[in-house]
Amino acid sequence: MGNNRRVRVMVAKPGLDGHDRGARIIARAYRDAGFEVVYSGLHQTPEEIVEAAIQEDVDMIGLSSLAGAHKYLFPRTVELLREKSAEDIVVCGGGIIPEDDIPPLKEAGIKEIFTPGTALDDIVKWVKENVKPR
Amino acid sequence: MTDVAEKIVNGDVRAVARLIRDIDDGMPGVRQVLKELYPSTGNAYILGITGAPGVGKSTLVDQMVSHLRKRDKTVGVLAVDPTSPFSGGAILGDRVRMQRHSMDEGVFIRSLATRGHFGGLTQSTRSAIDVFDAMGKDYIIVETVGVGQDEVDVVKSAHTTIITVIPGMGDDIQAIKAGILEVGDIFLINKADREGTDKTLSDLRLMINMDHKKYEEGNWKPPILKAQAVFDKGVKELLEEIDKHRKHLTEHCGGWQVRRREDKVRQELGDMIKSRLIEEVLGKITETGDFDEAVNSIVEGKTDPYTACDKLVLPAIGVSTG
Numbered sequence: 001m002g003n004n005r006r007v008r009v010m011v012a013k014p015g016l017d018g019h020d021r022g023a024r025i026i027a028r029a030y031r032d033a034g035f036e037v038v039y040s041g042l043h044q045t046p047e048e049i050v051e052a053a054i055q056e057d058v059d060m061i062g063l064s065s066l067a068g069a070h071k072y073l074f075p076r077t078v079e080l081l082r083e084k085s086a087e088d089i090v091v092c093g094g095g096i097i098p099e100d101d102i103p104p105l106k107e108a109g110i111k112e113i114f115t116p117g118t119a120l121d122d123i124v125k126w127v128k129e130n131v132k133p134r
Numbered sequence: 135m136t137d138v139a140e141k142i143v144n145g146d147v148r149a150v151a152r153l154i155r156d157i158d159d160g161m162p163g164v165r166q167v168l169k170e171l172y173p174s175t176g177n178a179y180i181l182g183i184t185g186a187p188g189v190g191k192s193t194l195v196d197q198m199v200s201h202l203r204k205r206d207k208t209v210g211v212l213a214v215d216p217t218s219p220f221s222g223g224a225i226l227g228d229r230v231r232m233q234r235h236s237m238d239e240g241v242f243i244r245s246l247a248t249r250g251h252f253g254g255l256t257q258s259t260r261s262a263i264d265v266f267d268a269m270g271k272d273y274i275i276v277e278t279v280g281v282g283q284d285e286v287d288v289v290k291s292a293h294t295t296i297i298t299v300i301p302g303m304g305d306d307i308q309a310i311k312a313g314i315l316e317v318g319d320i321f322l323i324n325k326a327d328r329e330g331t332d333k334t335l336s337d338l339r340l341m342i343n344m345d346h347k348k349y350e351e352g353n354w355k356p357p358i359l360k361a362q363a364v365f366d367k368g369v370k371e372l373l374e375e376i377d378k379h380r381k382h383l384t385e386h387c388g389g390w391q392v393r394r395r396e397d398k399v400r401q402e403l404g405d406m407i408k409s410r411l412i413e414e415v416l417g418k419i420t421e422t423g424d425f426d427e428a429v430n431s432i433v434e435g436k437t438d439p440y441t442a443c444d445k446l447v448l449p450a451i452g453v454s455t456g
Contacts, residue, residue, distance in 0.1 A: 005159045006222070006249075031223035036247050041230030048236045052229065055242055057151035086148070 005133040010058040012040040012049045014077065017067030022095065026062060029120040033128070046073055050080040053089055060090040060131040063110075070097055075108035082109075090131050094118070139170040145269045147242065154244055157261045160413070168261055171268040178210070178267040179380065182292030182317075183277045184285065189298045190324040191277050192231035194363040194372075199235050201373050202273050208240040210266030212259060214278040214285065217247040224248075228277060242266065248285075256287045257409040260402065263291065287405060289317055291398075294379045296320045296372070299338070301330035315341065318356050320375050326360035326368070335360070354382050415450045 011027045013020050020042055030037045038056045040049055053061050061081075063074055074093050081087050093105065094114035102113045111130060114123055141149035156164045181198075183191050192213065199209050213228035226245035235241040244262065248255050259276065266274045276292060278285040289295045297318035321338050323331055338358050349355040357375050361368025387395070419425045428442040448454065 005161075006247075008155070027225050031218055031225050032221045034222040036217075036224045036226060036245075038226045038245050039230060041227075041233050044233060048233060051236045052233070052243070054148060055151055055236070055244060056226075056229075057148075057155045 007035040007060075007127070007131060007133050008038065008056065008058045009035050009060045009062060009127070009131070010038045010040060010049070010053050010056060011062045011064065012044055012053075013042045013064055014044050014046055014049060014073040015065060015067060015069045016043060017065055017069070018042055019066045020064070022066065023062075023064040025120070026064070026094065026123065029124055030062075030127070033124045035127070046076040046080055049077060050084060050086070053081075054084060054086055058089060059133050060092065060127065063091065063093040065093065065095040065097070068096070070095065070105065071101055074105055074110050078109035088134060092126075094123075135170050136167055138167050139268075142167070142171060142265060142269050143174050150242065150265055150269050151244070153265055154246075154262045157258050157265070158246065158249070164261075168264060171264060175264045175267040178263075178271050178274045179294075180263060180267075180292045181273060181275045181376065182289030182295040183275060183298060184279070184289050184295070185298030185324075186300075186303065187279055189300045189303075190363045191298055192228040194298060194322070194324060194361070194369070195228075195275050195277050196232045196235070197363050197366050197369040198275065198373065199232065199241055200366075201369055203235075203238065203240060207272040208270065209242075210263075210269075210271035210274045211241070211243040212246055212262055212266070212274070212276045213243065214246045214248060214255070214259065214276070214288070216279060217249045222249075242269075242271065255285065256405055259288045260291055260405075286317060291402065293383060294319045294376050296322055296376075298322050298324050299334060300325045301328045301334045303334070319354060319379050320372065321356055321358045322368070322372060323358065323360050324363050327362055331360060352386060354379060354386075411451070415447060418450055419446050 009030055011023050011030070013023055023039070027037045027039050038052070038058060040052060049061060049063075061077065063070075063077060065073060070093060074091070078087075078091050081089055081091070091110050092112040092114070093110050097105070097113050097115055105113055112126060138149055138153060142153060153164070153167060183195055185191055195211060195213070199211065202209050211232065213226070215224055215226045215228060217224045224247035226247060229243055229245055232243055235243065246259060246262065263274055263276065276288060278288055295317050297315060297320070299321065301323060321342070323334050323338070335358055342356055342358070359368055359371055359375065361372065363369060416425070424446055428437075428446055431437045432439055432442055
């Protein structure tokens with residue numbers, strides 16, 4: 001069989017935040033980079049996101065939050081992945097994230113945080129360097 | 135039995151997720167696992183859902199899953215979305231409509247991209263169906279955009295194929311008539327609160343009735359249903375028609391395990407040989423560089439594609455070029 005590992009990522013919107021334009025633009029950029037992108041839709045709990053990510057066997061979950069609940073939702077996602085022995089799935093995040101919140105999020109296991117103004121090319125480049133299909 | 139096969143039969147979610155990916159990516163070792171799983175397959179009832187983009191297939195599948203869960207049946211969903219021919223990437227969005235089932239252990243939803251490889255969609259989707267089957271799912275729903283031969287072939291693997299249309303797409307029915315309409319066991323007009331529903335209904339009825347001789351001989355006559363999937367209207371009736379079709383297969387077609395019936399086996403094995411041959415031959419000549427060399431020769435005008443093809447293919451399948 002033609003061995004052809006493709007990067008699979010999930011773009012997810014946790015919590016009650018209803019703004020997904022950013023998430024959809026990121027999804028599009030990932031598609032154009034040749035990734036297979038599973039989009040979760042709005043209003044997902046970390047539990048739902050983790051379950052879906054496992055069923056879809058993605059290499060990375062990109063969380064998008066613009067409503068301020070990232071300090072709970074992002075670390076909770078990482079915690080659930082650990083509980084399910086799926087910590088090999090990389091978690092990154094983006095959105096309206098205050099500068100001061102970034103170090104504790106990284107400490108909690110979120111590998112990178114992208115704030116407004118980050119170029120799409122830089123995000124794609126980061127994924128290519130940090131997320132290897134397993 | 136390998137570890138992986140055993141985990142699949144025991145319903146291990148991560149193992150299933152990984153195996154389906156390995157199938158899609160063509161990883162070595164997959165075939166061995168599938169061989170071992172085959173005896174555990176043949177028990178699931180497979181539903182194929184197809185129709186043009188935007189007719190509401192994913193919403194319909196979501197509602198069907200709810201109804202099947204109320205009957206205490208476990209469900210596997212394979213949702214196919216197109217791969218971008220330019221980047222090779224894909225946005226798999228069918229899941230958005232089905233997310234309320236993600237915490238339900240009786241439901242496994244998997245998105246697949248068409249990837250555009252030669253005959254590969256048919257093969258990898260069928261293998262993914264086998265994996266869900268072996269893990270013990272009662273029903274497997276395959277959702278695909280009804281364009282392209284590959285996708286028609288996929289729904290042919292189903293026991294019951296449902297063609298979804300919406301009102302006001304008369305030309306659309308024309309467009310899919312030749313290919314996919316022939317494989318429909320049930321027709322569903324979704325968004326049936328819209329203008330033009332009755333016109334679409336009579337168009338479909340006319341088309342189906344043209345085959346009246348077939349039905350007089352006792353063949354299944356495809357029913358036409360109206361639905362509004364988003365409000366869960368008409369979905370219960372759809373499930374009832376599926377039951378009737380299943381009963382029909384049991385009574386008239388030698389049992390609903392049609393995937394083991396001679397004509398289905400013949401077709402599936404034929405498809406499998408085709409995609410295997412392509413894989414082996416194309417894989418080999420690409421690896422050795424012979425393929426690129428032939429391309430260059432044709433571009434430079436040194437040879438013609440017919441001669442080049444003979445030279446590449448015949449030795450690869452053990453036939454002398456003469």
